[in-house]
Amino acid sequence: MSSPVPPASPRKRPTIADIAAAAGVSKGAVSYALNDKPGVSEGTRARVLEIAARMGWHPSSAARALSDGRCGAIGLVVDRPAWVLGIEPFFMRLISGVEAGLAATGTALLLQVTEDVGAEAAAYRRWWGERRVDGVLLVDLREPDPRPGLLAELGMPAVAVGHAGRLSGMPSVWIDDAVAVRETVAYLAALGHREVARVAGPPHFVHTRERSEAFEAAAEEFGIGGVTCVYTDYTGEGGARATRRLLSGTRRPTAVVYDNDVMAVAALGVAQEMGVPVPGELSLVAWDDSELCRLVHPALTAVSRHVPQYGRQAAEVLLAHIRGEQAAGAAPLEPPVLVPRGSTAPARSADGAASA
Numbered sequence: 001m002s003s004p005v006p007p008a009s010p011r012k013r014p015t016i017a018d019i020a021a022a023a024g025v026s027k028g029a030v031s032y033a034l035n036d037k038p039g040v041s042e043g044t045r046a047r048v049l050e051i052a053a054r055m056g057w058h059p060s061s062a063a064r065a066l067s068d069g070r071c072g073a074i075g076l077v078v079d080r081p082a083w084v085l086g087i088e089p090f091f092m093r094l095i096s097g098v099e100a101g102l103a104a105t106g107t108a109l110l111l112q113v114t115e116d117v118g119a120e121a122a123a124y125r126r127w128w129g130e131r132r133v134d135g136v137l138l139v140d141l142r143e144p145d146p147r148p149g150l151l152a153e154l155g156m157p158a159v160a161v162g163h164a165g166r167l168s169g170m171p172s173v174w175i176d177d178a179v180a181v182r183e184t185v186a187y188l189a190a191l192g193h194r195e196v197a198r199v200a201g202p203p204h205f206v207h208t209r210e211r212s213e214a215f216e217a218a219a220e221e222f223g224i225g226g227v228t229c230v231y232t233d234y235t236g237e238g239g240a241r242a243t244r245r246l247l248s249g250t251r252r253p254t255a256v257v258y259d260n261d262v263m264a265v266a267a268l269g270v271a272q273e274m275g276v277p278v279p280g281e282l283s284l285v286a287w288d289d290s291e292l293c294r295l296v297h298p299a300l301t302a303v304s305r306h307v308p309q310y311g312r313q314a315a316e317v318l319l320a321h322i323r324g325e326q327a328a329g330a331a332p333l334e335p336p337v338l339v340p341r342g343s344t345a346p347a348r349s350a351d352g353a354a355s356a
Contacts, residue, residue, distance in 0.1 A: 014055040022051050073108040074318055075133035077120045079140060082113045084235055088262055089290040090307060094161070097311025098137065105319060107134075117142075121150055128154045134322045137161055137314055138170070141206040159318040161310065162207055171321055173314040173333065177207060178214035180303045180336035184285055185218035185227075187338055188255045192347035193283065197228040197253040199242045199263055208259070215257075228253065232263065239263025243270040247282070254347040255283040261290045264300050268343070279345035289339055298342030305336040 016034070020027045025044060032039035033048035034057075040048070076098065078085055085091055098109055110133055114120045124147075127133045135157035138147060148170050151158045160172035188196055198215055201208045208231070215227045230246065232238035239258060246253055247270070258264035264286030271278045278284055278298060286293050289302035310333060 014052075014057045019048060019052050019055060019057060022055070023048050070134050070322070071131050072106060073110050073133050074102070074315070074322075075110045075112070075123075075127050075136040076139070077112050077114055077123050077136070079114050079117065079120050080234075081115055084233075085113055087236070088234065088260065089292060090260065090288050093290075093307040094139075094311040097308035097313075098315045099311075100308065101312035101315030101319070107319065117146065121147065124150060124154065124156065128156050135159070135318050137318060142204050143206055143209065145206075157318065157321045159314055159321060161314045163210065171317055173310065173317055175305055175310060175333050176335050177211050178217075180305075180338060181211055181214035182218045182221075183338045184257060184303060185215065185222055185224065187340065188257075188283065188285070188344070189222035189224055191255075191283065191344065193255040194224055194347070195251060195253045195255070196224055197230065197246050197256045198259070199230050199232055199239055199246075199256060199267070200259045201232065201234050203231045211259070232259075234260050234263065236262050236266035240266040240270050243267040244274070247271070247274055247276055254281070255285070255344070257285040257287070259287050261286045261288050261292045261300070261302065264302075265292050265296055268296055268298075268300070279343050281348055283344040283347070285338075285344060293341070301341045301344040302339050303336045304339050306334060309333060 016027050016030050019034075020030045023030065023044075025040075025048065029040045029044060030048050030052075031037075033045040034052060036045075076095070078091060080088075080091075095109070095111070102109060110127070112123050114123060124136065127136070133156075136151065138151070138158050138160045139162065141160055141162045148158070148160075151170075158170055160170050161174075163172060163174040185196070196219070198212075200212065203209065203212075212229060215229070219225075219227045228246070230242040232242050239260075239262065242263075243256065243266070246256060256267065258267060264284055267284055268278060271282055271284070276282050284300060286300045286302040288307065289304035293300035293302040313333060
């Protein structure tokens with residue numbers, strides 16, 4: 001019987017001493033060469049860099065943090081249950097954009113999921129105290145929001161992903177949702193809808209409030225007698241419950257706009273469950289177009305935002321802020337657009353005829 005093969009020992013990380021021995025120079029010369037400082041000839045510098053690359057050497061983030069105060073990483077805390085984050089396409093697309101903005105710089109993204117503001121604040125304090133990140137992206141702005149004050153107190157560079165104008169002087173990257181809200185309401189009004197409802201996210205989020213204000217203004221402009229609003233938690237279950245309540249009421253809406261795609265897809269299932277034809281008797285609109293909106297039947301009319309671009313620009317603004325460059329107070333991106341699909345149609349009157 002053959003004896004078991006012992007596991008291979010992990011490969012030792014190369015050190016400055018290893019590079020110095022291979023190049024036949026002192027450790028000081030290697031340090032000068034790797035940090036692009038004077039003190040060695042160009043020939044020696046080139047040889048040291050070539051050997052370091054061949055050996056797979058990379059600078060220690062801890063050592064770099066001690067030398068120049070930077071660790072080569074930024075942080076993102078998402079204050080949502082982890083299982084929600086896994087099914088909501090918005091954050092996956094946002095993170096992909098952030099990674100694209102960091103890729104060329106060698107900067108890493110440190111992601112943490114928390115379930116309350118206290119845990120999020122603790123994460124910022126720990127990251128900054130342990131020199132884990134050089135700055136953070138702030139998402140889901142609230143009213144009131146204690147986080148900008150905390151980050152200012154820590155001296156941690158931060159960029160808000162969302163309109164932060166009313167909260168602080170923090171640099172922000174944001175999308176003007178009011179443009180898409182008005183376009184959506186105008187479209188539904190043109191289809192003859194006068195009983196419109198909206199299933200929104202948590203009311204304490206700034207973007208929820210801004211969309212609510214825009215919906216009210218657009219409803220008045222286009223002659224819709226007010227928009228019924230139900231607040232939820234962005235989950236499919238929350239969207240389904242809100243839809244059942246709306247469709248069971250005495251004044252059933254003929255159109256519903258959802259604040260994310262997950263809730264809109266869940267609503268389509270509820271309509272089928274309750275025997276309400278879509279779009280024959282009920283039109284559905286989703287916020288944030290995604291593959292989910294295109295894979296269901298009928299495909300969902302949706303508001304399309306350039307979410308990866310959103311994340312990429314936020315990362316680029318934060319990196320500039322970390323370098324000490326003057327960051328813009330608020331950088332608006334290209335406004336969203338409405339993409340009509342099979343889930344919307346002219347409203348039906350009481351006798352079943354389509355509205356003009």
